[in-house]
Every structure is written in structure tokens, then in C-alpha cells.
Amino acid sequence: MSTAFLGIDVGTTRTKAVVLGSGDGALLAAAAAPTPQGEDDGIAVHSPAAVRAVALDVARRALSDAGPEARAGLGGIAVTSVGEEAVLLDGAGRPVGDVPTWFSGVGSAPAREHAAELDRRAPVTGLRHPEYTVHALAWWARSRPGATRAAATLTDLGSWLLSSLGPGDLVMDHSHASRTGLFDAPTRSWRAEALDVVGTGHLALPRLVPSGTVIGELGGDPAAELGIAAGIPLVSGGHDHFCGALAAGARSPGDLFVSAGTSEAHLLVTDCLDPAATAGSEVGCFVTDGLYYLHAALPSGALYLTWTGLLGLDPSAPLDDLIAGEPVGSRGVRGRISADRRLTLDGVPLDVAPATLLRALMETTAVASRELTRDLSRVAGRAVGQRLLGGRPAESATWREIRAAIGEGAAAFVDAQEATALGAAHLAVRAVTGRLPPPVPRRPGPELSPERRQEYGRALG
CATH class of the missing domain: 3.30.420.40 (ATPase, nucleotide binding domain)
Structure with missing residues (x-):
């Protein structure tokens, strides 16, 4: 046995x-x-x-x-x-x-x-x-x-x-x-x-x-x-990203897996591909046969590494320590990421603090992730049911709060350190036994009050 x-x-x-x-x-x-x-x-x-x-x-x-x-x-x-x-x-x-x-x-x-x-x-x-x-x-x-x-x-x-x-x-x-x-x-x-x-x-x-x-x-x-x-x-x-998504619990149409690393991969599972609608998208077969994926990415981690360097901060330091005390909305500093992967920051005061810019960057990438998710959902013709987020940034309570408040679908945070290898093992289990093991454990998500959610909504839409 x-x-x-x-x-x-x-x-x-x-x-x-x-x-x-x-x-x-x-x-x-x-x-x-x-x-x-x-x-x-x-x-x-x-x-x-x-x-x-x-x-x-x-x-x-x-x-x-x-x-x-x-x-x-x-x-x-x-x-x-x-x-x-x-x-x-x-x-x-x-x-x-x-x-x-x-x-x-x-x-x-x-x-x-x-x-x-x-x-x-x-x-x-x-x-x-x-x-x-x-x-x-x-x-x-x-x-x-x-x-x-x-x-x-x-x-x-x-x-x-x-x-x-x-x-x-x-x-x-x-x-x-x-x-x-x-x-x-x-x-x-x-x-x-x-x-x-x-x-x-x-x-x-x-x-x-x-x-x-x-x-x-x-x-x-x-x-x-x-x-x-x-x-x-x-x-x-x-493929490693897709095995990681499987282990995280992305197993049904409408499941979205966000793997936050140097490149923040977004993978939406769907049950159909319309060749006309998906002509401009990265698409393919998911690791659960009969299902497909839409895939896109943001340079979130690369931006973080670049800007911590520019600001003289230690990128390996806990994110919560680096942006401690910064309010929702980053004191009016707003950012956007263009299609050609350029970052624009508006409303930056001359006396801006590094922590404010770093918080603004976290909020900017969260908004960009939300818009990217909406694009994937529209192309797939499938609403996002659950949004699974993993990677080193998910260790930060602040990052988890920002992502829980800004995004499509209910957010869950997974411990995805070895999720890719676990996904391969899950496929082996399914091939031999006919069933998939349970997904990897999940981190506790933040409990956002209605007032806190409204604060994010006023600041970031």
C-alpha cells in the first residue's frame, strides 16, 4: 500500500x-x-x-x-x-x-x-x-x-x-x-x-x-x-506556477492564484477558452485536465527591490517595520503601472519619507493587481470566486491587509513556500489513488471592519 x-x-x-x-x-x-x-x-x-x-x-x-x-x-x-x-x-x-x-x-x-x-x-x-x-x-x-x-x-x-x-x-x-x-x-x-x-x-x-x-x-x-x-x-x-496553484487550492473555474515574487504571476482557472476573446492573452491547459488558465504578471517584486535600493532601505527587512505607521492612502501619494511596465508616482511632496513611498508602492501594485484580475475575468467570461495569494510578501500583515481590501473575490493567503513541489506530489497522488490531497495550509487573513474597508475604498477606489 x-x-x-x-x-x-x-x-x-x-x-x-x-x-x-x-x-x-x-x-x-x-x-x-x-x-x-x-x-x-x-x-x-x-x-x-x-x-x-x-x-x-x-x-x-x-x-x-x-x-x-x-x-x-x-x-x-x-x-x-x-x-x-x-x-x-x-x-x-x-x-x-x-x-x-x-x-x-x-x-x-x-x-x-x-x-x-x-x-x-x-x-x-x-x-x-x-x-x-x-x-x-x-x-x-x-x-x-x-x-x-x-x-x-x-x-x-x-x-x-x-x-x-x-x-x-x-x-x-x-x-x-x-x-x-x-x-x-x-x-x-x-x-x-x-x-x-x-x-x-x-x-x-x-x-x-x-x-x-x-x-x-x-x-x-x-x-x-x-x-x-x-x-x-x-x-x-x-509547469511550476500551475503546480503551485493546484497545491494552493486553485482547482475550480473562477479560482485565481497570485504568486508574489520578483514577478507577480496571476493565474485564473477557467473551463472554456473562446479563441476570439482570448486572442491577446496568455492561455493554456491547467494541470487539472479539462480546465484551462489565463496567465499574466506584474513586476511587483522587481519594483520593490528597485525602490528599497533607491530609498536606502534593506529589502530583506520585515515590510511591516519599513512602513510602520503609514496611513491608508499613503498621504496622498498615488501611483500607476503602465502597460510597458513603467511606474508613475503623483502627489509626491518634497519632504516625502521613504516609508510613505514604500506604502504607496504597495498600494499601487495592489490596484494594478485588481485591474489585471478584472481584465482576466472579463476575457475568461468568468467571475473570480476565490483569490489565493502566496509568496514572501504574504508574511507581512500590512501586505495582507492591503490585498484583502483591494482586489476581486474573497482573499485567502497560503503558505506557498514549497507549493510547486507539493503540487507535483499532489499530481502523483491523484494519478495513483484517484484523489487530490488537501491544499496547503492558509495564513490567517486580516479582519477588516466596514469602516476600514470604506477607508480603503475612499482612498483607492
């Missing part, structure tokens, strides 16, 4: 592993390490072999801490990873080179160059973001032609890692495929013609599967590396 499940998350900065109990979904153990990152001609890259070594190390440590009963009763393994990074593989399934990171920018110029031809020859529902895999493939074809010619196929970084634990099929789950620019979400099908446009038409695309599909079993050598028995089911994972 399965007593535990392993979830692995290959993140941008950290690689995490968690062991989850199968009964109540309790976290039995967790381990983490920095995700190894290199550089190739000034381009940030991930080495598949180095990533695999670190992932297996953190998984081995988490399994060791979980104890012998959990190791003996391990029922499944799933992997989540950053979404747009594709590993190119030769005919023997070996990586042909290191992988440009999603933030490396290698796809920006190809995205502009190929946009019209991609839309003409291989249309997909929604936007093709410059970070999508298809644009990185154009970079491969131009900058690494020898490696590109040697490649026979590709998959996302997490699915490749899972396949390396096989035997099992080389696959890509629907949520990762949604971040390639080669996949049409409503029909759940590849648009392989796009490969010809970017000069990689010889590549075969992997088999598509829903997230949470058993695709193979743990092989003997990888089992020995992990210190567990062979034959454990290997389960397809999903």
Missing part, C-alpha cells in the same frame, strides 16, 4: 523535493539546493546533467529524512519545472547541449521576426510570448546549428528529468506544451508547422499527455541512486 509520494521541482533559483503522506497529505520531509546555472557566450543556461544531479541529491535527502516506512511505501514520483526551457535530444535520448534559461532573452528577436509567419502557418489560441520555446528553437537553429542538426526531438526540462528515471515514454504534459508556442490548448494538439518557420522542421514532437498521467516506472539504476525500490510509478507533472 502506498504511504508516501515524491514531488520534485526544478525552479529557476532552487530545486526542491518533498515527500507527502498519502493519507492526510501531510508534509513528511523536504530538501532544497540552488539550481545550478552556467553561462555560454554570455547566455544563462541550465545543464541537464547538472540539474539532474542536484534534483536526485535533494530527492535522496528528502526521502532519507522521511524515514524507512515512507521509502518502502513510496507510491509515485512526479516532477515540475520552469515552463519554457526545452531540452533537445539526439536519437539516443541524450541532450545535445545546455538549455538557455527562460529569462535569457534568446527568443526576443526571433519572436518579433517570426510572429506574422507563425500566426499564418501555425495559428494557436492566445499569444505567443517571447519566452516561449518556439522562439528559443529559432536561436538554436541559428546559433547552435551543429547541435540542432544532431537533435531528433525535444521535451521540457521536468519531463526529460522524469524520463531519465525510466523506463518510460518521452512525453510532454499539456501545461508545459502550452508554454511552447507550438500547441493549441482548446484542441490539445501540436502545431508542428511552426517548427519549419523557425528552422527546426526535422524535430519530432513528444507524445502529449495530461498532467498526472502514469508514463512509466522507476528503473533499477535510478532507484539505486535514490536508495529506494525500482518499479515505482513515474507521473507526468506540469
Whole structure:
């Protein structure tokens, strides 16, 4: 009988592993390490072999801490990873080179160059973001032609890692495929013609599967590396943000997950995609099959880091200490964030205090989040039911109050520290047992009096 499940998350900065109990979904153990990152001609890259070594190390440590009963009763393994990074593989399934990171920018110029031809020859529902895999493939074809010619196929970084634990099929789950620019979400099908446009038409695309599909079993050598028995089911994972949303409790149409980090990701779950209405939006398949997502982001954390630096403040200091005593409305200082990610502040007095500006920034990003949520809701044709907010800012009582007062839908705050890896483990549980574990714990929300809500309404709408 399965007593535990392993979830692995290959993140941008950290690689995490968690062991989850199968009964109540309790976290039995967790381990983490920095995700190894290199550089190739000034381009940030991930080495598949180095990533695999670190992932297996953190998984081995988490399994060791979980104890012998959990190791003996391990029922499944799933992997989540950053979404747009594709590993190119030769005919023997070996990586042909290191992988440009999603933030490396290698796809920006190809995205502009190929946009019209991609839309003409291989249309997909929604936007093709410059970070999508298809644009990185154009970079491969131009900058690494020898490696590109040697490649026979590709998959996302997490699915490749899972396949390396096989035997099992080389696959890509629907949520990762949604971040390639080669996949049409409503029909759940590849648009392989796009490969010809970017000069990689010889590549075969992997088999598509829903997230949470058993695709193979743990092989003997990888089992020995992990210190567990062979034959454990290997389960397809999903894009890391979406696995985090699943673990947080975003599981039904109208659920909104806000992951507040350097980039504040907004993900709205919906049950339909209207190609006409969503033409200008980032859309795709959610990790719960049959559901879709709309996705957008704000540079909230990046603004915070920039402005604490400009104001001579310590960004690692507790936010509540930095803005203690500042009133709702920030003494009349107002801000707005433009579509091209520019911040404008109005009503700034000459003798403004750093705490006032920082409070104004918190209120500005909350208002921008509310407007972004309204846009997503309008495009989806779906009202926001619950708004789940997680990330380091949620540790601040002031931030929680601002977000509870300003936004669409009832706010709940989740402890999302390891939510991405937990989401992968949740998918493994569902694949093997047919049910999802409970969401991650929630932080206590602020109790806002009607008078306090009116104060926010008068100041910020």
C-alpha cells in the first residue's frame, strides 16, 4: 500500500523535493539546493546533467529524512519545472547541449521576426510570448546549428528529468506544451508547422499527455541512486506556477492564484477558452485536465527591490517595520503601472519619507493587481470566486491587509513556500489513488471592519 509520494521541482533559483503522506497529505520531509546555472557566450543556461544531479541529491535527502516506512511505501514520483526551457535530444535520448534559461532573452528577436509567419502557418489560441520555446528553437537553429542538426526531438526540462528515471515514454504534459508556442490548448494538439518557420522542421514532437498521467516506472539504476525500490510509478507533472496553484487550492473555474515574487504571476482557472476573446492573452491547459488558465504578471517584486535600493532601505527587512505607521492612502501619494511596465508616482511632496513611498508602492501594485484580475475575468467570461495569494510578501500583515481590501473575490493567503513541489506530489497522488490531497495550509487573513474597508475604498477606489 502506498504511504508516501515524491514531488520534485526544478525552479529557476532552487530545486526542491518533498515527500507527502498519502493519507492526510501531510508534509513528511523536504530538501532544497540552488539550481545550478552556467553561462555560454554570455547566455544563462541550465545543464541537464547538472540539474539532474542536484534534483536526485535533494530527492535522496528528502526521502532519507522521511524515514524507512515512507521509502518502502513510496507510491509515485512526479516532477515540475520552469515552463519554457526545452531540452533537445539526439536519437539516443541524450541532450545535445545546455538549455538557455527562460529569462535569457534568446527568443526576443526571433519572436518579433517570426510572429506574422507563425500566426499564418501555425495559428494557436492566445499569444505567443517571447519566452516561449518556439522562439528559443529559432536561436538554436541559428546559433547552435551543429547541435540542432544532431537533435531528433525535444521535451521540457521536468519531463526529460522524469524520463531519465525510466523506463518510460518521452512525453510532454499539456501545461508545459502550452508554454511552447507550438500547441493549441482548446484542441490539445501540436502545431508542428511552426517548427519549419523557425528552422527546426526535422524535430519530432513528444507524445502529449495530461498532467498526472502514469508514463512509466522507476528503473533499477535510478532507484539505486535514490536508495529506494525500482518499479515505482513515474507521473507526468506540469509547469511550476500551475503546480503551485493546484497545491494552493486553485482547482475550480473562477479560482485565481497570485504568486508574489520578483514577478507577480496571476493565474485564473477557467473551463472554456473562446479563441476570439482570448486572442491577446496568455492561455493554456491547467494541470487539472479539462480546465484551462489565463496567465499574466506584474513586476511587483522587481519594483520593490528597485525602490528599497533607491530609498536606502534593506529589502530583506520585515515590510511591516519599513512602513510602520503609514496611513491608508499613503498621504496622498498615488501611483500607476503602465502597460510597458513603467511606474508613475503623483502627489509626491518634497519632504516625502521613504516609508510613505514604500506604502504607496504597495498600494499601487495592489490596484494594478485588481485591474489585471478584472481584465482576466472579463476575457475568461468568468467571475473570480476565490483569490489565493502566496509568496514572501504574504508574511507581512500590512501586505495582507492591503490585498484583502483591494482586489476581486474573497482573499485567502497560503503558505506557498514549497507549493510547486507539493503540487507535483499532489499530481502523483491523484494519478495513483484517484484523489487530490488537501491544499496547503492558509495564513490567517486580516479582519477588516466596514469602516476600514470604506477607508480603503475612499482612498483607492
